[in-house]
Amino acid sequence: MRRGILMSMLQQSARTLPLHIGRSAQSLPPLCGAIPCDSNYISKMGDMVAARVKSADGDENWILAEVVSYNHMTSKYDVDDIDEEQKEKHTLSRRRIIPLPLMRANPQTDPNALFPKETLVMALYPQTTCFYRALIDDVPKTATDEYSVLFEDNSYPNGYSPSLNVPQRYVVAVKDSKKGK
Numbered sequence: 538m539r540r541g542i543l544m545s546m547l548q549q550s551a552r553t554l555p556l557h558i559g560r561s562a563q564s565l566p567p568l569c570g571a572i573p574c575d576s577n578y579i580s581k582m583g584d585m586v587a588a589r590v591k592s593a594d595g596d597e598n599w600i601l602a603e604v605v606s607y608n609h610m611t612s613k614y615d616v617d618d619i620d621e622e623q624k625e626k627h628t629l630s631r632r633r634i635i636p637l638p639l640m641r642a643n644p645q646t647d648p649n650a651l652f653p654k655e656t657l658v659m660a661l662y663p664q665t666t667c668f669y670r671a672l673i674d675d676v677p678k679t680a681t682d683e684y685s686v687l688f689e690d691n692s693y694p695n696g697y698s699p700s701l702n703v704p705q706r707y708v709v710a711v712k713d714s715k716k717g718k
Contacts, residue, residue, distance in 0.1 A: 543666075547601070547619075548704070550585070551707060555641070556680050557641065557647065557650070558646075566640070568637075568639040569641075584603070584639075585637045586616065586637055587601065588601075588602035588629055588634055590633075601661060605617055612630065612631055615628050632712075638706055644677045651684075652676070656672070658670075658673060658708050658709060659709050659711050662701075668707075671686040671697075674686055674687050683703055684708050686701060687701075688701065
């Protein structure tokens with residue numbers, strides 16, 4: 538599959554992610570916008586996740602991956618790198634997986650389901666399949682809007698890139714890494 542087609546498919550996946558429509562007194566479900574999942578949540582086969590993988594040179598990166606399976610005995614996921622050029626399979630512990638939202642939050646009815654401005658998150662860098670740390674610069678105003686984020690980038694004087702748009706589907710909470718793991 539050509540890279541341009543993959544990027545179009547990822548954008549289409551973000552646009553067609555279901556929009557949560559709830560009642561005013563109803564609490565928001567897990568994985569709706571910025572609402573986290575329970576600590577015991579297991580992603581299902583076919584779910585998209587952010588996966589922390591080690592490259593051949595030893596560097597660790599957060600990539601967009603698809604869940605192939607979960608082994609309850611070992612508490613490990615098998616995931617496929619979504620990037621056709623890499624197309625690597627990885628076996629990872631639960632702490633190296635962040636489930637992506639399963640629903641978009643409606644900013645007009647559920648603004649508390651969005652990451653607030655100036656929150657540190659991980660976001661999928663546009664036209665790539667890698668997640669990087671970023672600050673929320675602006676939140677979506679309508680159900681079809683995207684987040685505006687500033688990616689960490691020390692090549693800029695203030696340490697952040699110019700503002701870039703990223704769909705709700707590809708913005709997740711930063712997962713702290715434990716030293717030595």
